[in-house]
Amino acid sequence: EDQVTQSPEALRLQEGESSSLNCSYTVSGLRGLFWYRQDPGKGPEFLFTLYSAGEEKEKERLKATLTKKESFLHITAPKPEDSATYLCAVQGDQGGSEKLVFGKGTKLTVNP
C-alpha cells in the first residue's frame, strides 16, 4: 500500500528564516510526486510535480527535490504570505488507479 508521511506537522518561522519540509513515501512504481499548497477553506493549489530521483523544480521562494525515498520542499527567505498547509501526494502505477495518496500536511506559519 502506498504511504506518505510528512514532517513536521507544524512549523513556525520568522520572516526570512529558511527551512525545509519533508515528505517520506513508499510506493509501488512512482508515477509522480506532487506538492500542493492549501489555504484555509480553499482547495489545494498545484505547486510541483517530480517524476524521478534527482529531479528538482523551483518557483519563486520554493524549491522541491526528490530522492527514491523522500522529497523536500525548501523555502528560502519565507514571507508571511507563504503561510499555508503544504501537502505532498504520490501516485503509483499499480492497478491502473490514478489515485493520489496524500500526506497529512505541514502547517507553515511565517511570522513578520
Add this chain to the structure above:
Amino acid sequence: GAVVSQHPSRVICKSGTSVKIECRSLDFQATTMFWYRQFPKQSLMLMATSNEGSKATYEQGVEKDKFLINHASLTLSTLTVTSAHPEDSSFYICSARRAGTYEQYFGPGTRLTVT
C-alpha cells in the same frame, strides 16, 4: 492555465434533501475527474474517480447510491448528495486531471452544511 471551478461554494440544505455540486475545468479538457472529502484539520479523502462517459469508480466505504457522480463531458462532472444527513456535512473538493499528464488541479471546494 489549469483552472477548475466548483459551484456552489457554500450550500445549506435540510436533512433528507439532495444537493448537486458542479465541477468544471475551465481552460483544459479533463478525461478524469476526482471527488474528495475533507474533514476539519485532516487531509483529503478520495471518494471516487470518474471518467468521461463511463461509470464512476468509488473508493471502499463510499456509498455509490448516496453520492451520485456524473461525468457528462470533458469539462464537467457533478456530485449529487442524495437524502443528505447532518453527517454528510463536510468540505467537498473536486480535481481534474489534465489530458496527457498525471497532474491534478483542484477546485476551490464546496462547503456543505446539512441541518
